Amino acid sequence: MKKILISTVAVFVAIFIMDYIIHELILKSTYQAMGDIIRHGEDFKFGVMLLVTLITSFCLSYIYSKFVSPKSINNAILFGFLLGIAHGVGMGYGTYAAMPIPYSLAFSWFISTVIKFSIVGYVMGLIIKE
Numbered sequence: 001m002k003k004i005l006i007s008t009v010a011v012f013v014a015i016f017i018m019d020y021i022i023h024e025l026i027l028k029s030t031y032q033a034m035g036d037i038i039r040h041g042e043d044f045k046f047g048v049m050l051l052v053t054l055i056t057s058f059c060l061s062y063i064y065s066k067f068v069s070p071k072s073i074n075n076a077i078l079f080g081f082l083l084g085i086a087h088g089v090g091m092g093y094g095t096y097a098a099m100p101i102p103y104s105l106a107f108s109w110f111i112s113t114v115i116k117f118s119i120v121g122y123v124m125g126l127i128i129k130e
């Protein structure tokens with residue numbers, strides 16, 4: 001359980017940093033151009049997002065620890081990559097199907113999620129070993 005908790009913290013930090021780069025630096029101007037579709041400034045639910053990131057970090061670490069075998073960097077990256085595709089399709093293209101967001105944003109969310117989860121897989125693979 002100790003490795004799962006350490007991985008949870010490391011994954012949380014990795015996601016937090018990558019989300020800042022993706023959403024505050026790379027996509028910020030896209031979000032600003034969208035008006036009220038996206039929450040801005042004080043309307044953004046930062047606490048909710050931290051909780052979502054913490055729960056996601058724990059679940060990813062727990063699932064990898066309990067269900068992926070053998071544990072290796074390659075398997076961890078593959079695990080993250082496949083989860084990134086699954087999550088990125090829903091986030092990017094699922095949102096695109098339901099909300100009036102630009103296609104470029106849907107694609108950006110998809111690609112960035114695949115990359116982010118692949119990196120998260122690598123982080124878990126460094127910590128959770130046989």
